[in-house]
Amino acid sequence: MQLNKTHETALTSWVISAQTEGCDFPIQNLPFGRFQIAAKKDGWRIGIAIGDQILDLREALPAVAWEPSIAKMLAPLAAGDLNAHMAESTADRSAFRAAISSALAVGSSHQAALASCLVAQTSAEMSVPCRIGDYTDFFTSIHHATSVGKLFRPDNPLLPNYKYVPIGYHGRASSINVSGTNFKRPLGQILPPGQEAPVFAPSKRLDYELELAAYISTSNVQGEPIAMADAEDALFGLSLFNDWSARDVQAWEYQPLGPFLAKSFASTVSPWIVTMEALAPFRVPFTRPEDDPQPMSYLASEANSESGAINITLEVWLQTGVMAAAGVDAVRLSSSNFADASYWTLAQLVAHHTVNGCNLQVGDMFGSGTQSGPKPEEGGSLLELSKGGKQPLELPNGEKRTFLEDGDTVIFRGYCQSPEGSPSHAIIGLGEVRATVLPARTN
Numbered sequence: 001m002q003l004n005k006t007h008e009t010a011l012t013s014w015v016i017s018a019q020t021e022g023c024d025f026p027i028q029n030l031p032f033g034r035f036q037i038a039a040k041k042d043g044w045r046i047g048i049a050i051g052d053q054i055l056d057l058r059e060a061l062p063a064v065a066w067e068p069s070i071a072k073m074l075a076p077l078a079a080g081d082l083n084a085h086m087a088e089s090t091a092d093r094s095a096f097r098a099a100i101s102s103a104l105a106v107g108s109s110h111q112a113a114l115a116s117c118l119v120a121q122t123s124a125e126m127s128v129p130c131r132i133g134d135y136t137d138f139f140t141s142i143h144h145a146t147s148v149g150k151l152f153r154p155d156n157p158l159l160p161n162y163k164y165v166p167i168g169y170h171g172r173a174s175s176i177n178v179s180g181t182n183f184k185r186p187l188g189q190i191l192p193p194g195q196e197a198p199v200f201a202p203s204k205r206l207d208y209e210l211e212l213a214a215y216i217s218t219s220n221v222q223g224e225p226i227a228m229a230d231a232e233d234a235l236f237g238l239s240l241f242n243d244w245s246a247r248d249v250q251a252w253e254y255q256p257l258g259p260f261l262a263k264s265f266a267s268t269v270s271p272w273i274v275t276m277e278a279l280a281p282f283r284v285p286f287t288r289p290e291d292d293p294q295p296m297s298y299l300a301s302e303a304n305s306e307s308g309a310i311n312i313t314l315e316v317w318l319q320t321g322v323m324a325a326a327g328v329d330a331v332r333l334s335s336s337n338f339a340d341a342s343y344w345t346l347a348q349l350v351a352h353h354t355v356n357g358c359n360l361q362v363g364d365m366f367g368s369g370t371q372s373g374p375k376p377e378e379g380g381s382l383l384e385l386s387k388g389g390k391q392p393l394e395l396p397n398g399e400k401r402t403f404l405e406d407g408d409t410v411i412f413r414g415y416c417q418s419p420e421g422s423p424s425h426a427i428i429g430l431g432e433v434r435a436t437v438l439p440a441r442t443n
């Protein structure tokens with residue numbers, strides 16, 4: 001994807017907060033979310049985050065004499081339907097982004113009309129951003145696969161298929177929540193150590209998984225795979241994603257068909273989808289170590305080698321119930337980078353998912369799998385950071401954690417920043433995804 005005027009570092013918005021240092025949503029970002037005003041419950045519509053505000057597209061549609069092609073694209077957004085916009089061609093979505101960028105830029109003749117279409121993000125209630133038909137979770141970090149594999153199979157941590165096939169399983173879309181939706185600790189079958197029969201109990205090894213969510217923008221016909229050459233066009237954008245996991249339930253149930261109830265009780269996405277076009281300045285080459293098998297031809301393309309990966313810094317933060325009660329801010333547990341962590345690119349996931357003829361649908365979501373980096377401290381789950389629960393993490397206030405306790409709030413953050421020495425682009429963020437673990441139900 002080519003860079004254009006919407007990516008220019010010097011571009012500024014008349015929404016002054018967009019220029020605040022550390023702001024996730026400068027004018028170069030323009031992510032989509034679905035919201036209503038919390039106090040009024042005045043109906044869901046799509047908005048675009050700018051600074052600490054939301055451009056309310058329901059209000060913006062009649063406020064300005066938009067070009068007819070833009071007004072046509074605004075209509076479903078004003079009605080709260082992001083899927084319709086996701087299904088537009090890459091070129092049309094790009095034209096829409098250019099129009100919004102121009103309207104929000106300093107000097108726009110639309111400033112006066114659109115200033116009254118802003119809603120403070122603090123007054124908005126967000127929903128899951130689109131209708132997610134199906135959700136597939138992948139396993140793309142070789143570092144996660146290896147360190148988790150080591151815990152279960154010390155002699156054979158990485159299974160022989162890993163370097164050939166992007167591993168995934170079909171997840172549950174109905175239990176995907178938006179950030180801020182707290183959930184009860186799940187109960188399930190757990191095999192206590194040394195026992196032969198399971199007990200039914202609340203999970204004691206509840207964990208998070210640091211992931212990205214990728215949203216699909218194409219519905220391919222069943223039987224007709226999406227080739228690598230078209231795979232980027234099948235991607236709409238990315239959010240942060242927490243694939244909460246009950247490790248004890250998982251250990252007992254996962255063989256031979258994979259994760260089931262250990263994952264399907266709740267997953268959480270961040271409310272804003274950052275588009276692939278906004279991420280374009282942060283694309284980096286996709287490489288494989290020389291000794292590793294190179295991807296099969298249906299998973300390879302020149303464009304993918306040149307710029308298939310994306311430089312996104314990801315962070316995990318934790319605020320325990322004790323910290324929250326004492327007014328202590330969350331503490332950072334780890335950070336990693338999507339480009340270092342992932343063994344496969346998003347385009348490869350699209351090509352692989354459809355190579356058997358499986359039909360994706362607009363709004364489908366892919367989980368990236370836990371994005372653990374190469375260093376032990378870059379583990380994207382507590383399972384890794386606590387070495388399978390054997391080495392508790394000590395928090396600054398003296399509390400210890402192997403797995404999550406009731407009252408713990410887990411927060412992921414993500415942002416893209418140009419590395420030193422390369423052309424500098426405006427920093428854009430993915431915002432955050434957070435949720436708090438509530439006690440298990442007792443009846």
Ligand code: CA
Nearest residue numbers: 209243369370
């Ligand atoms: Ca996962």
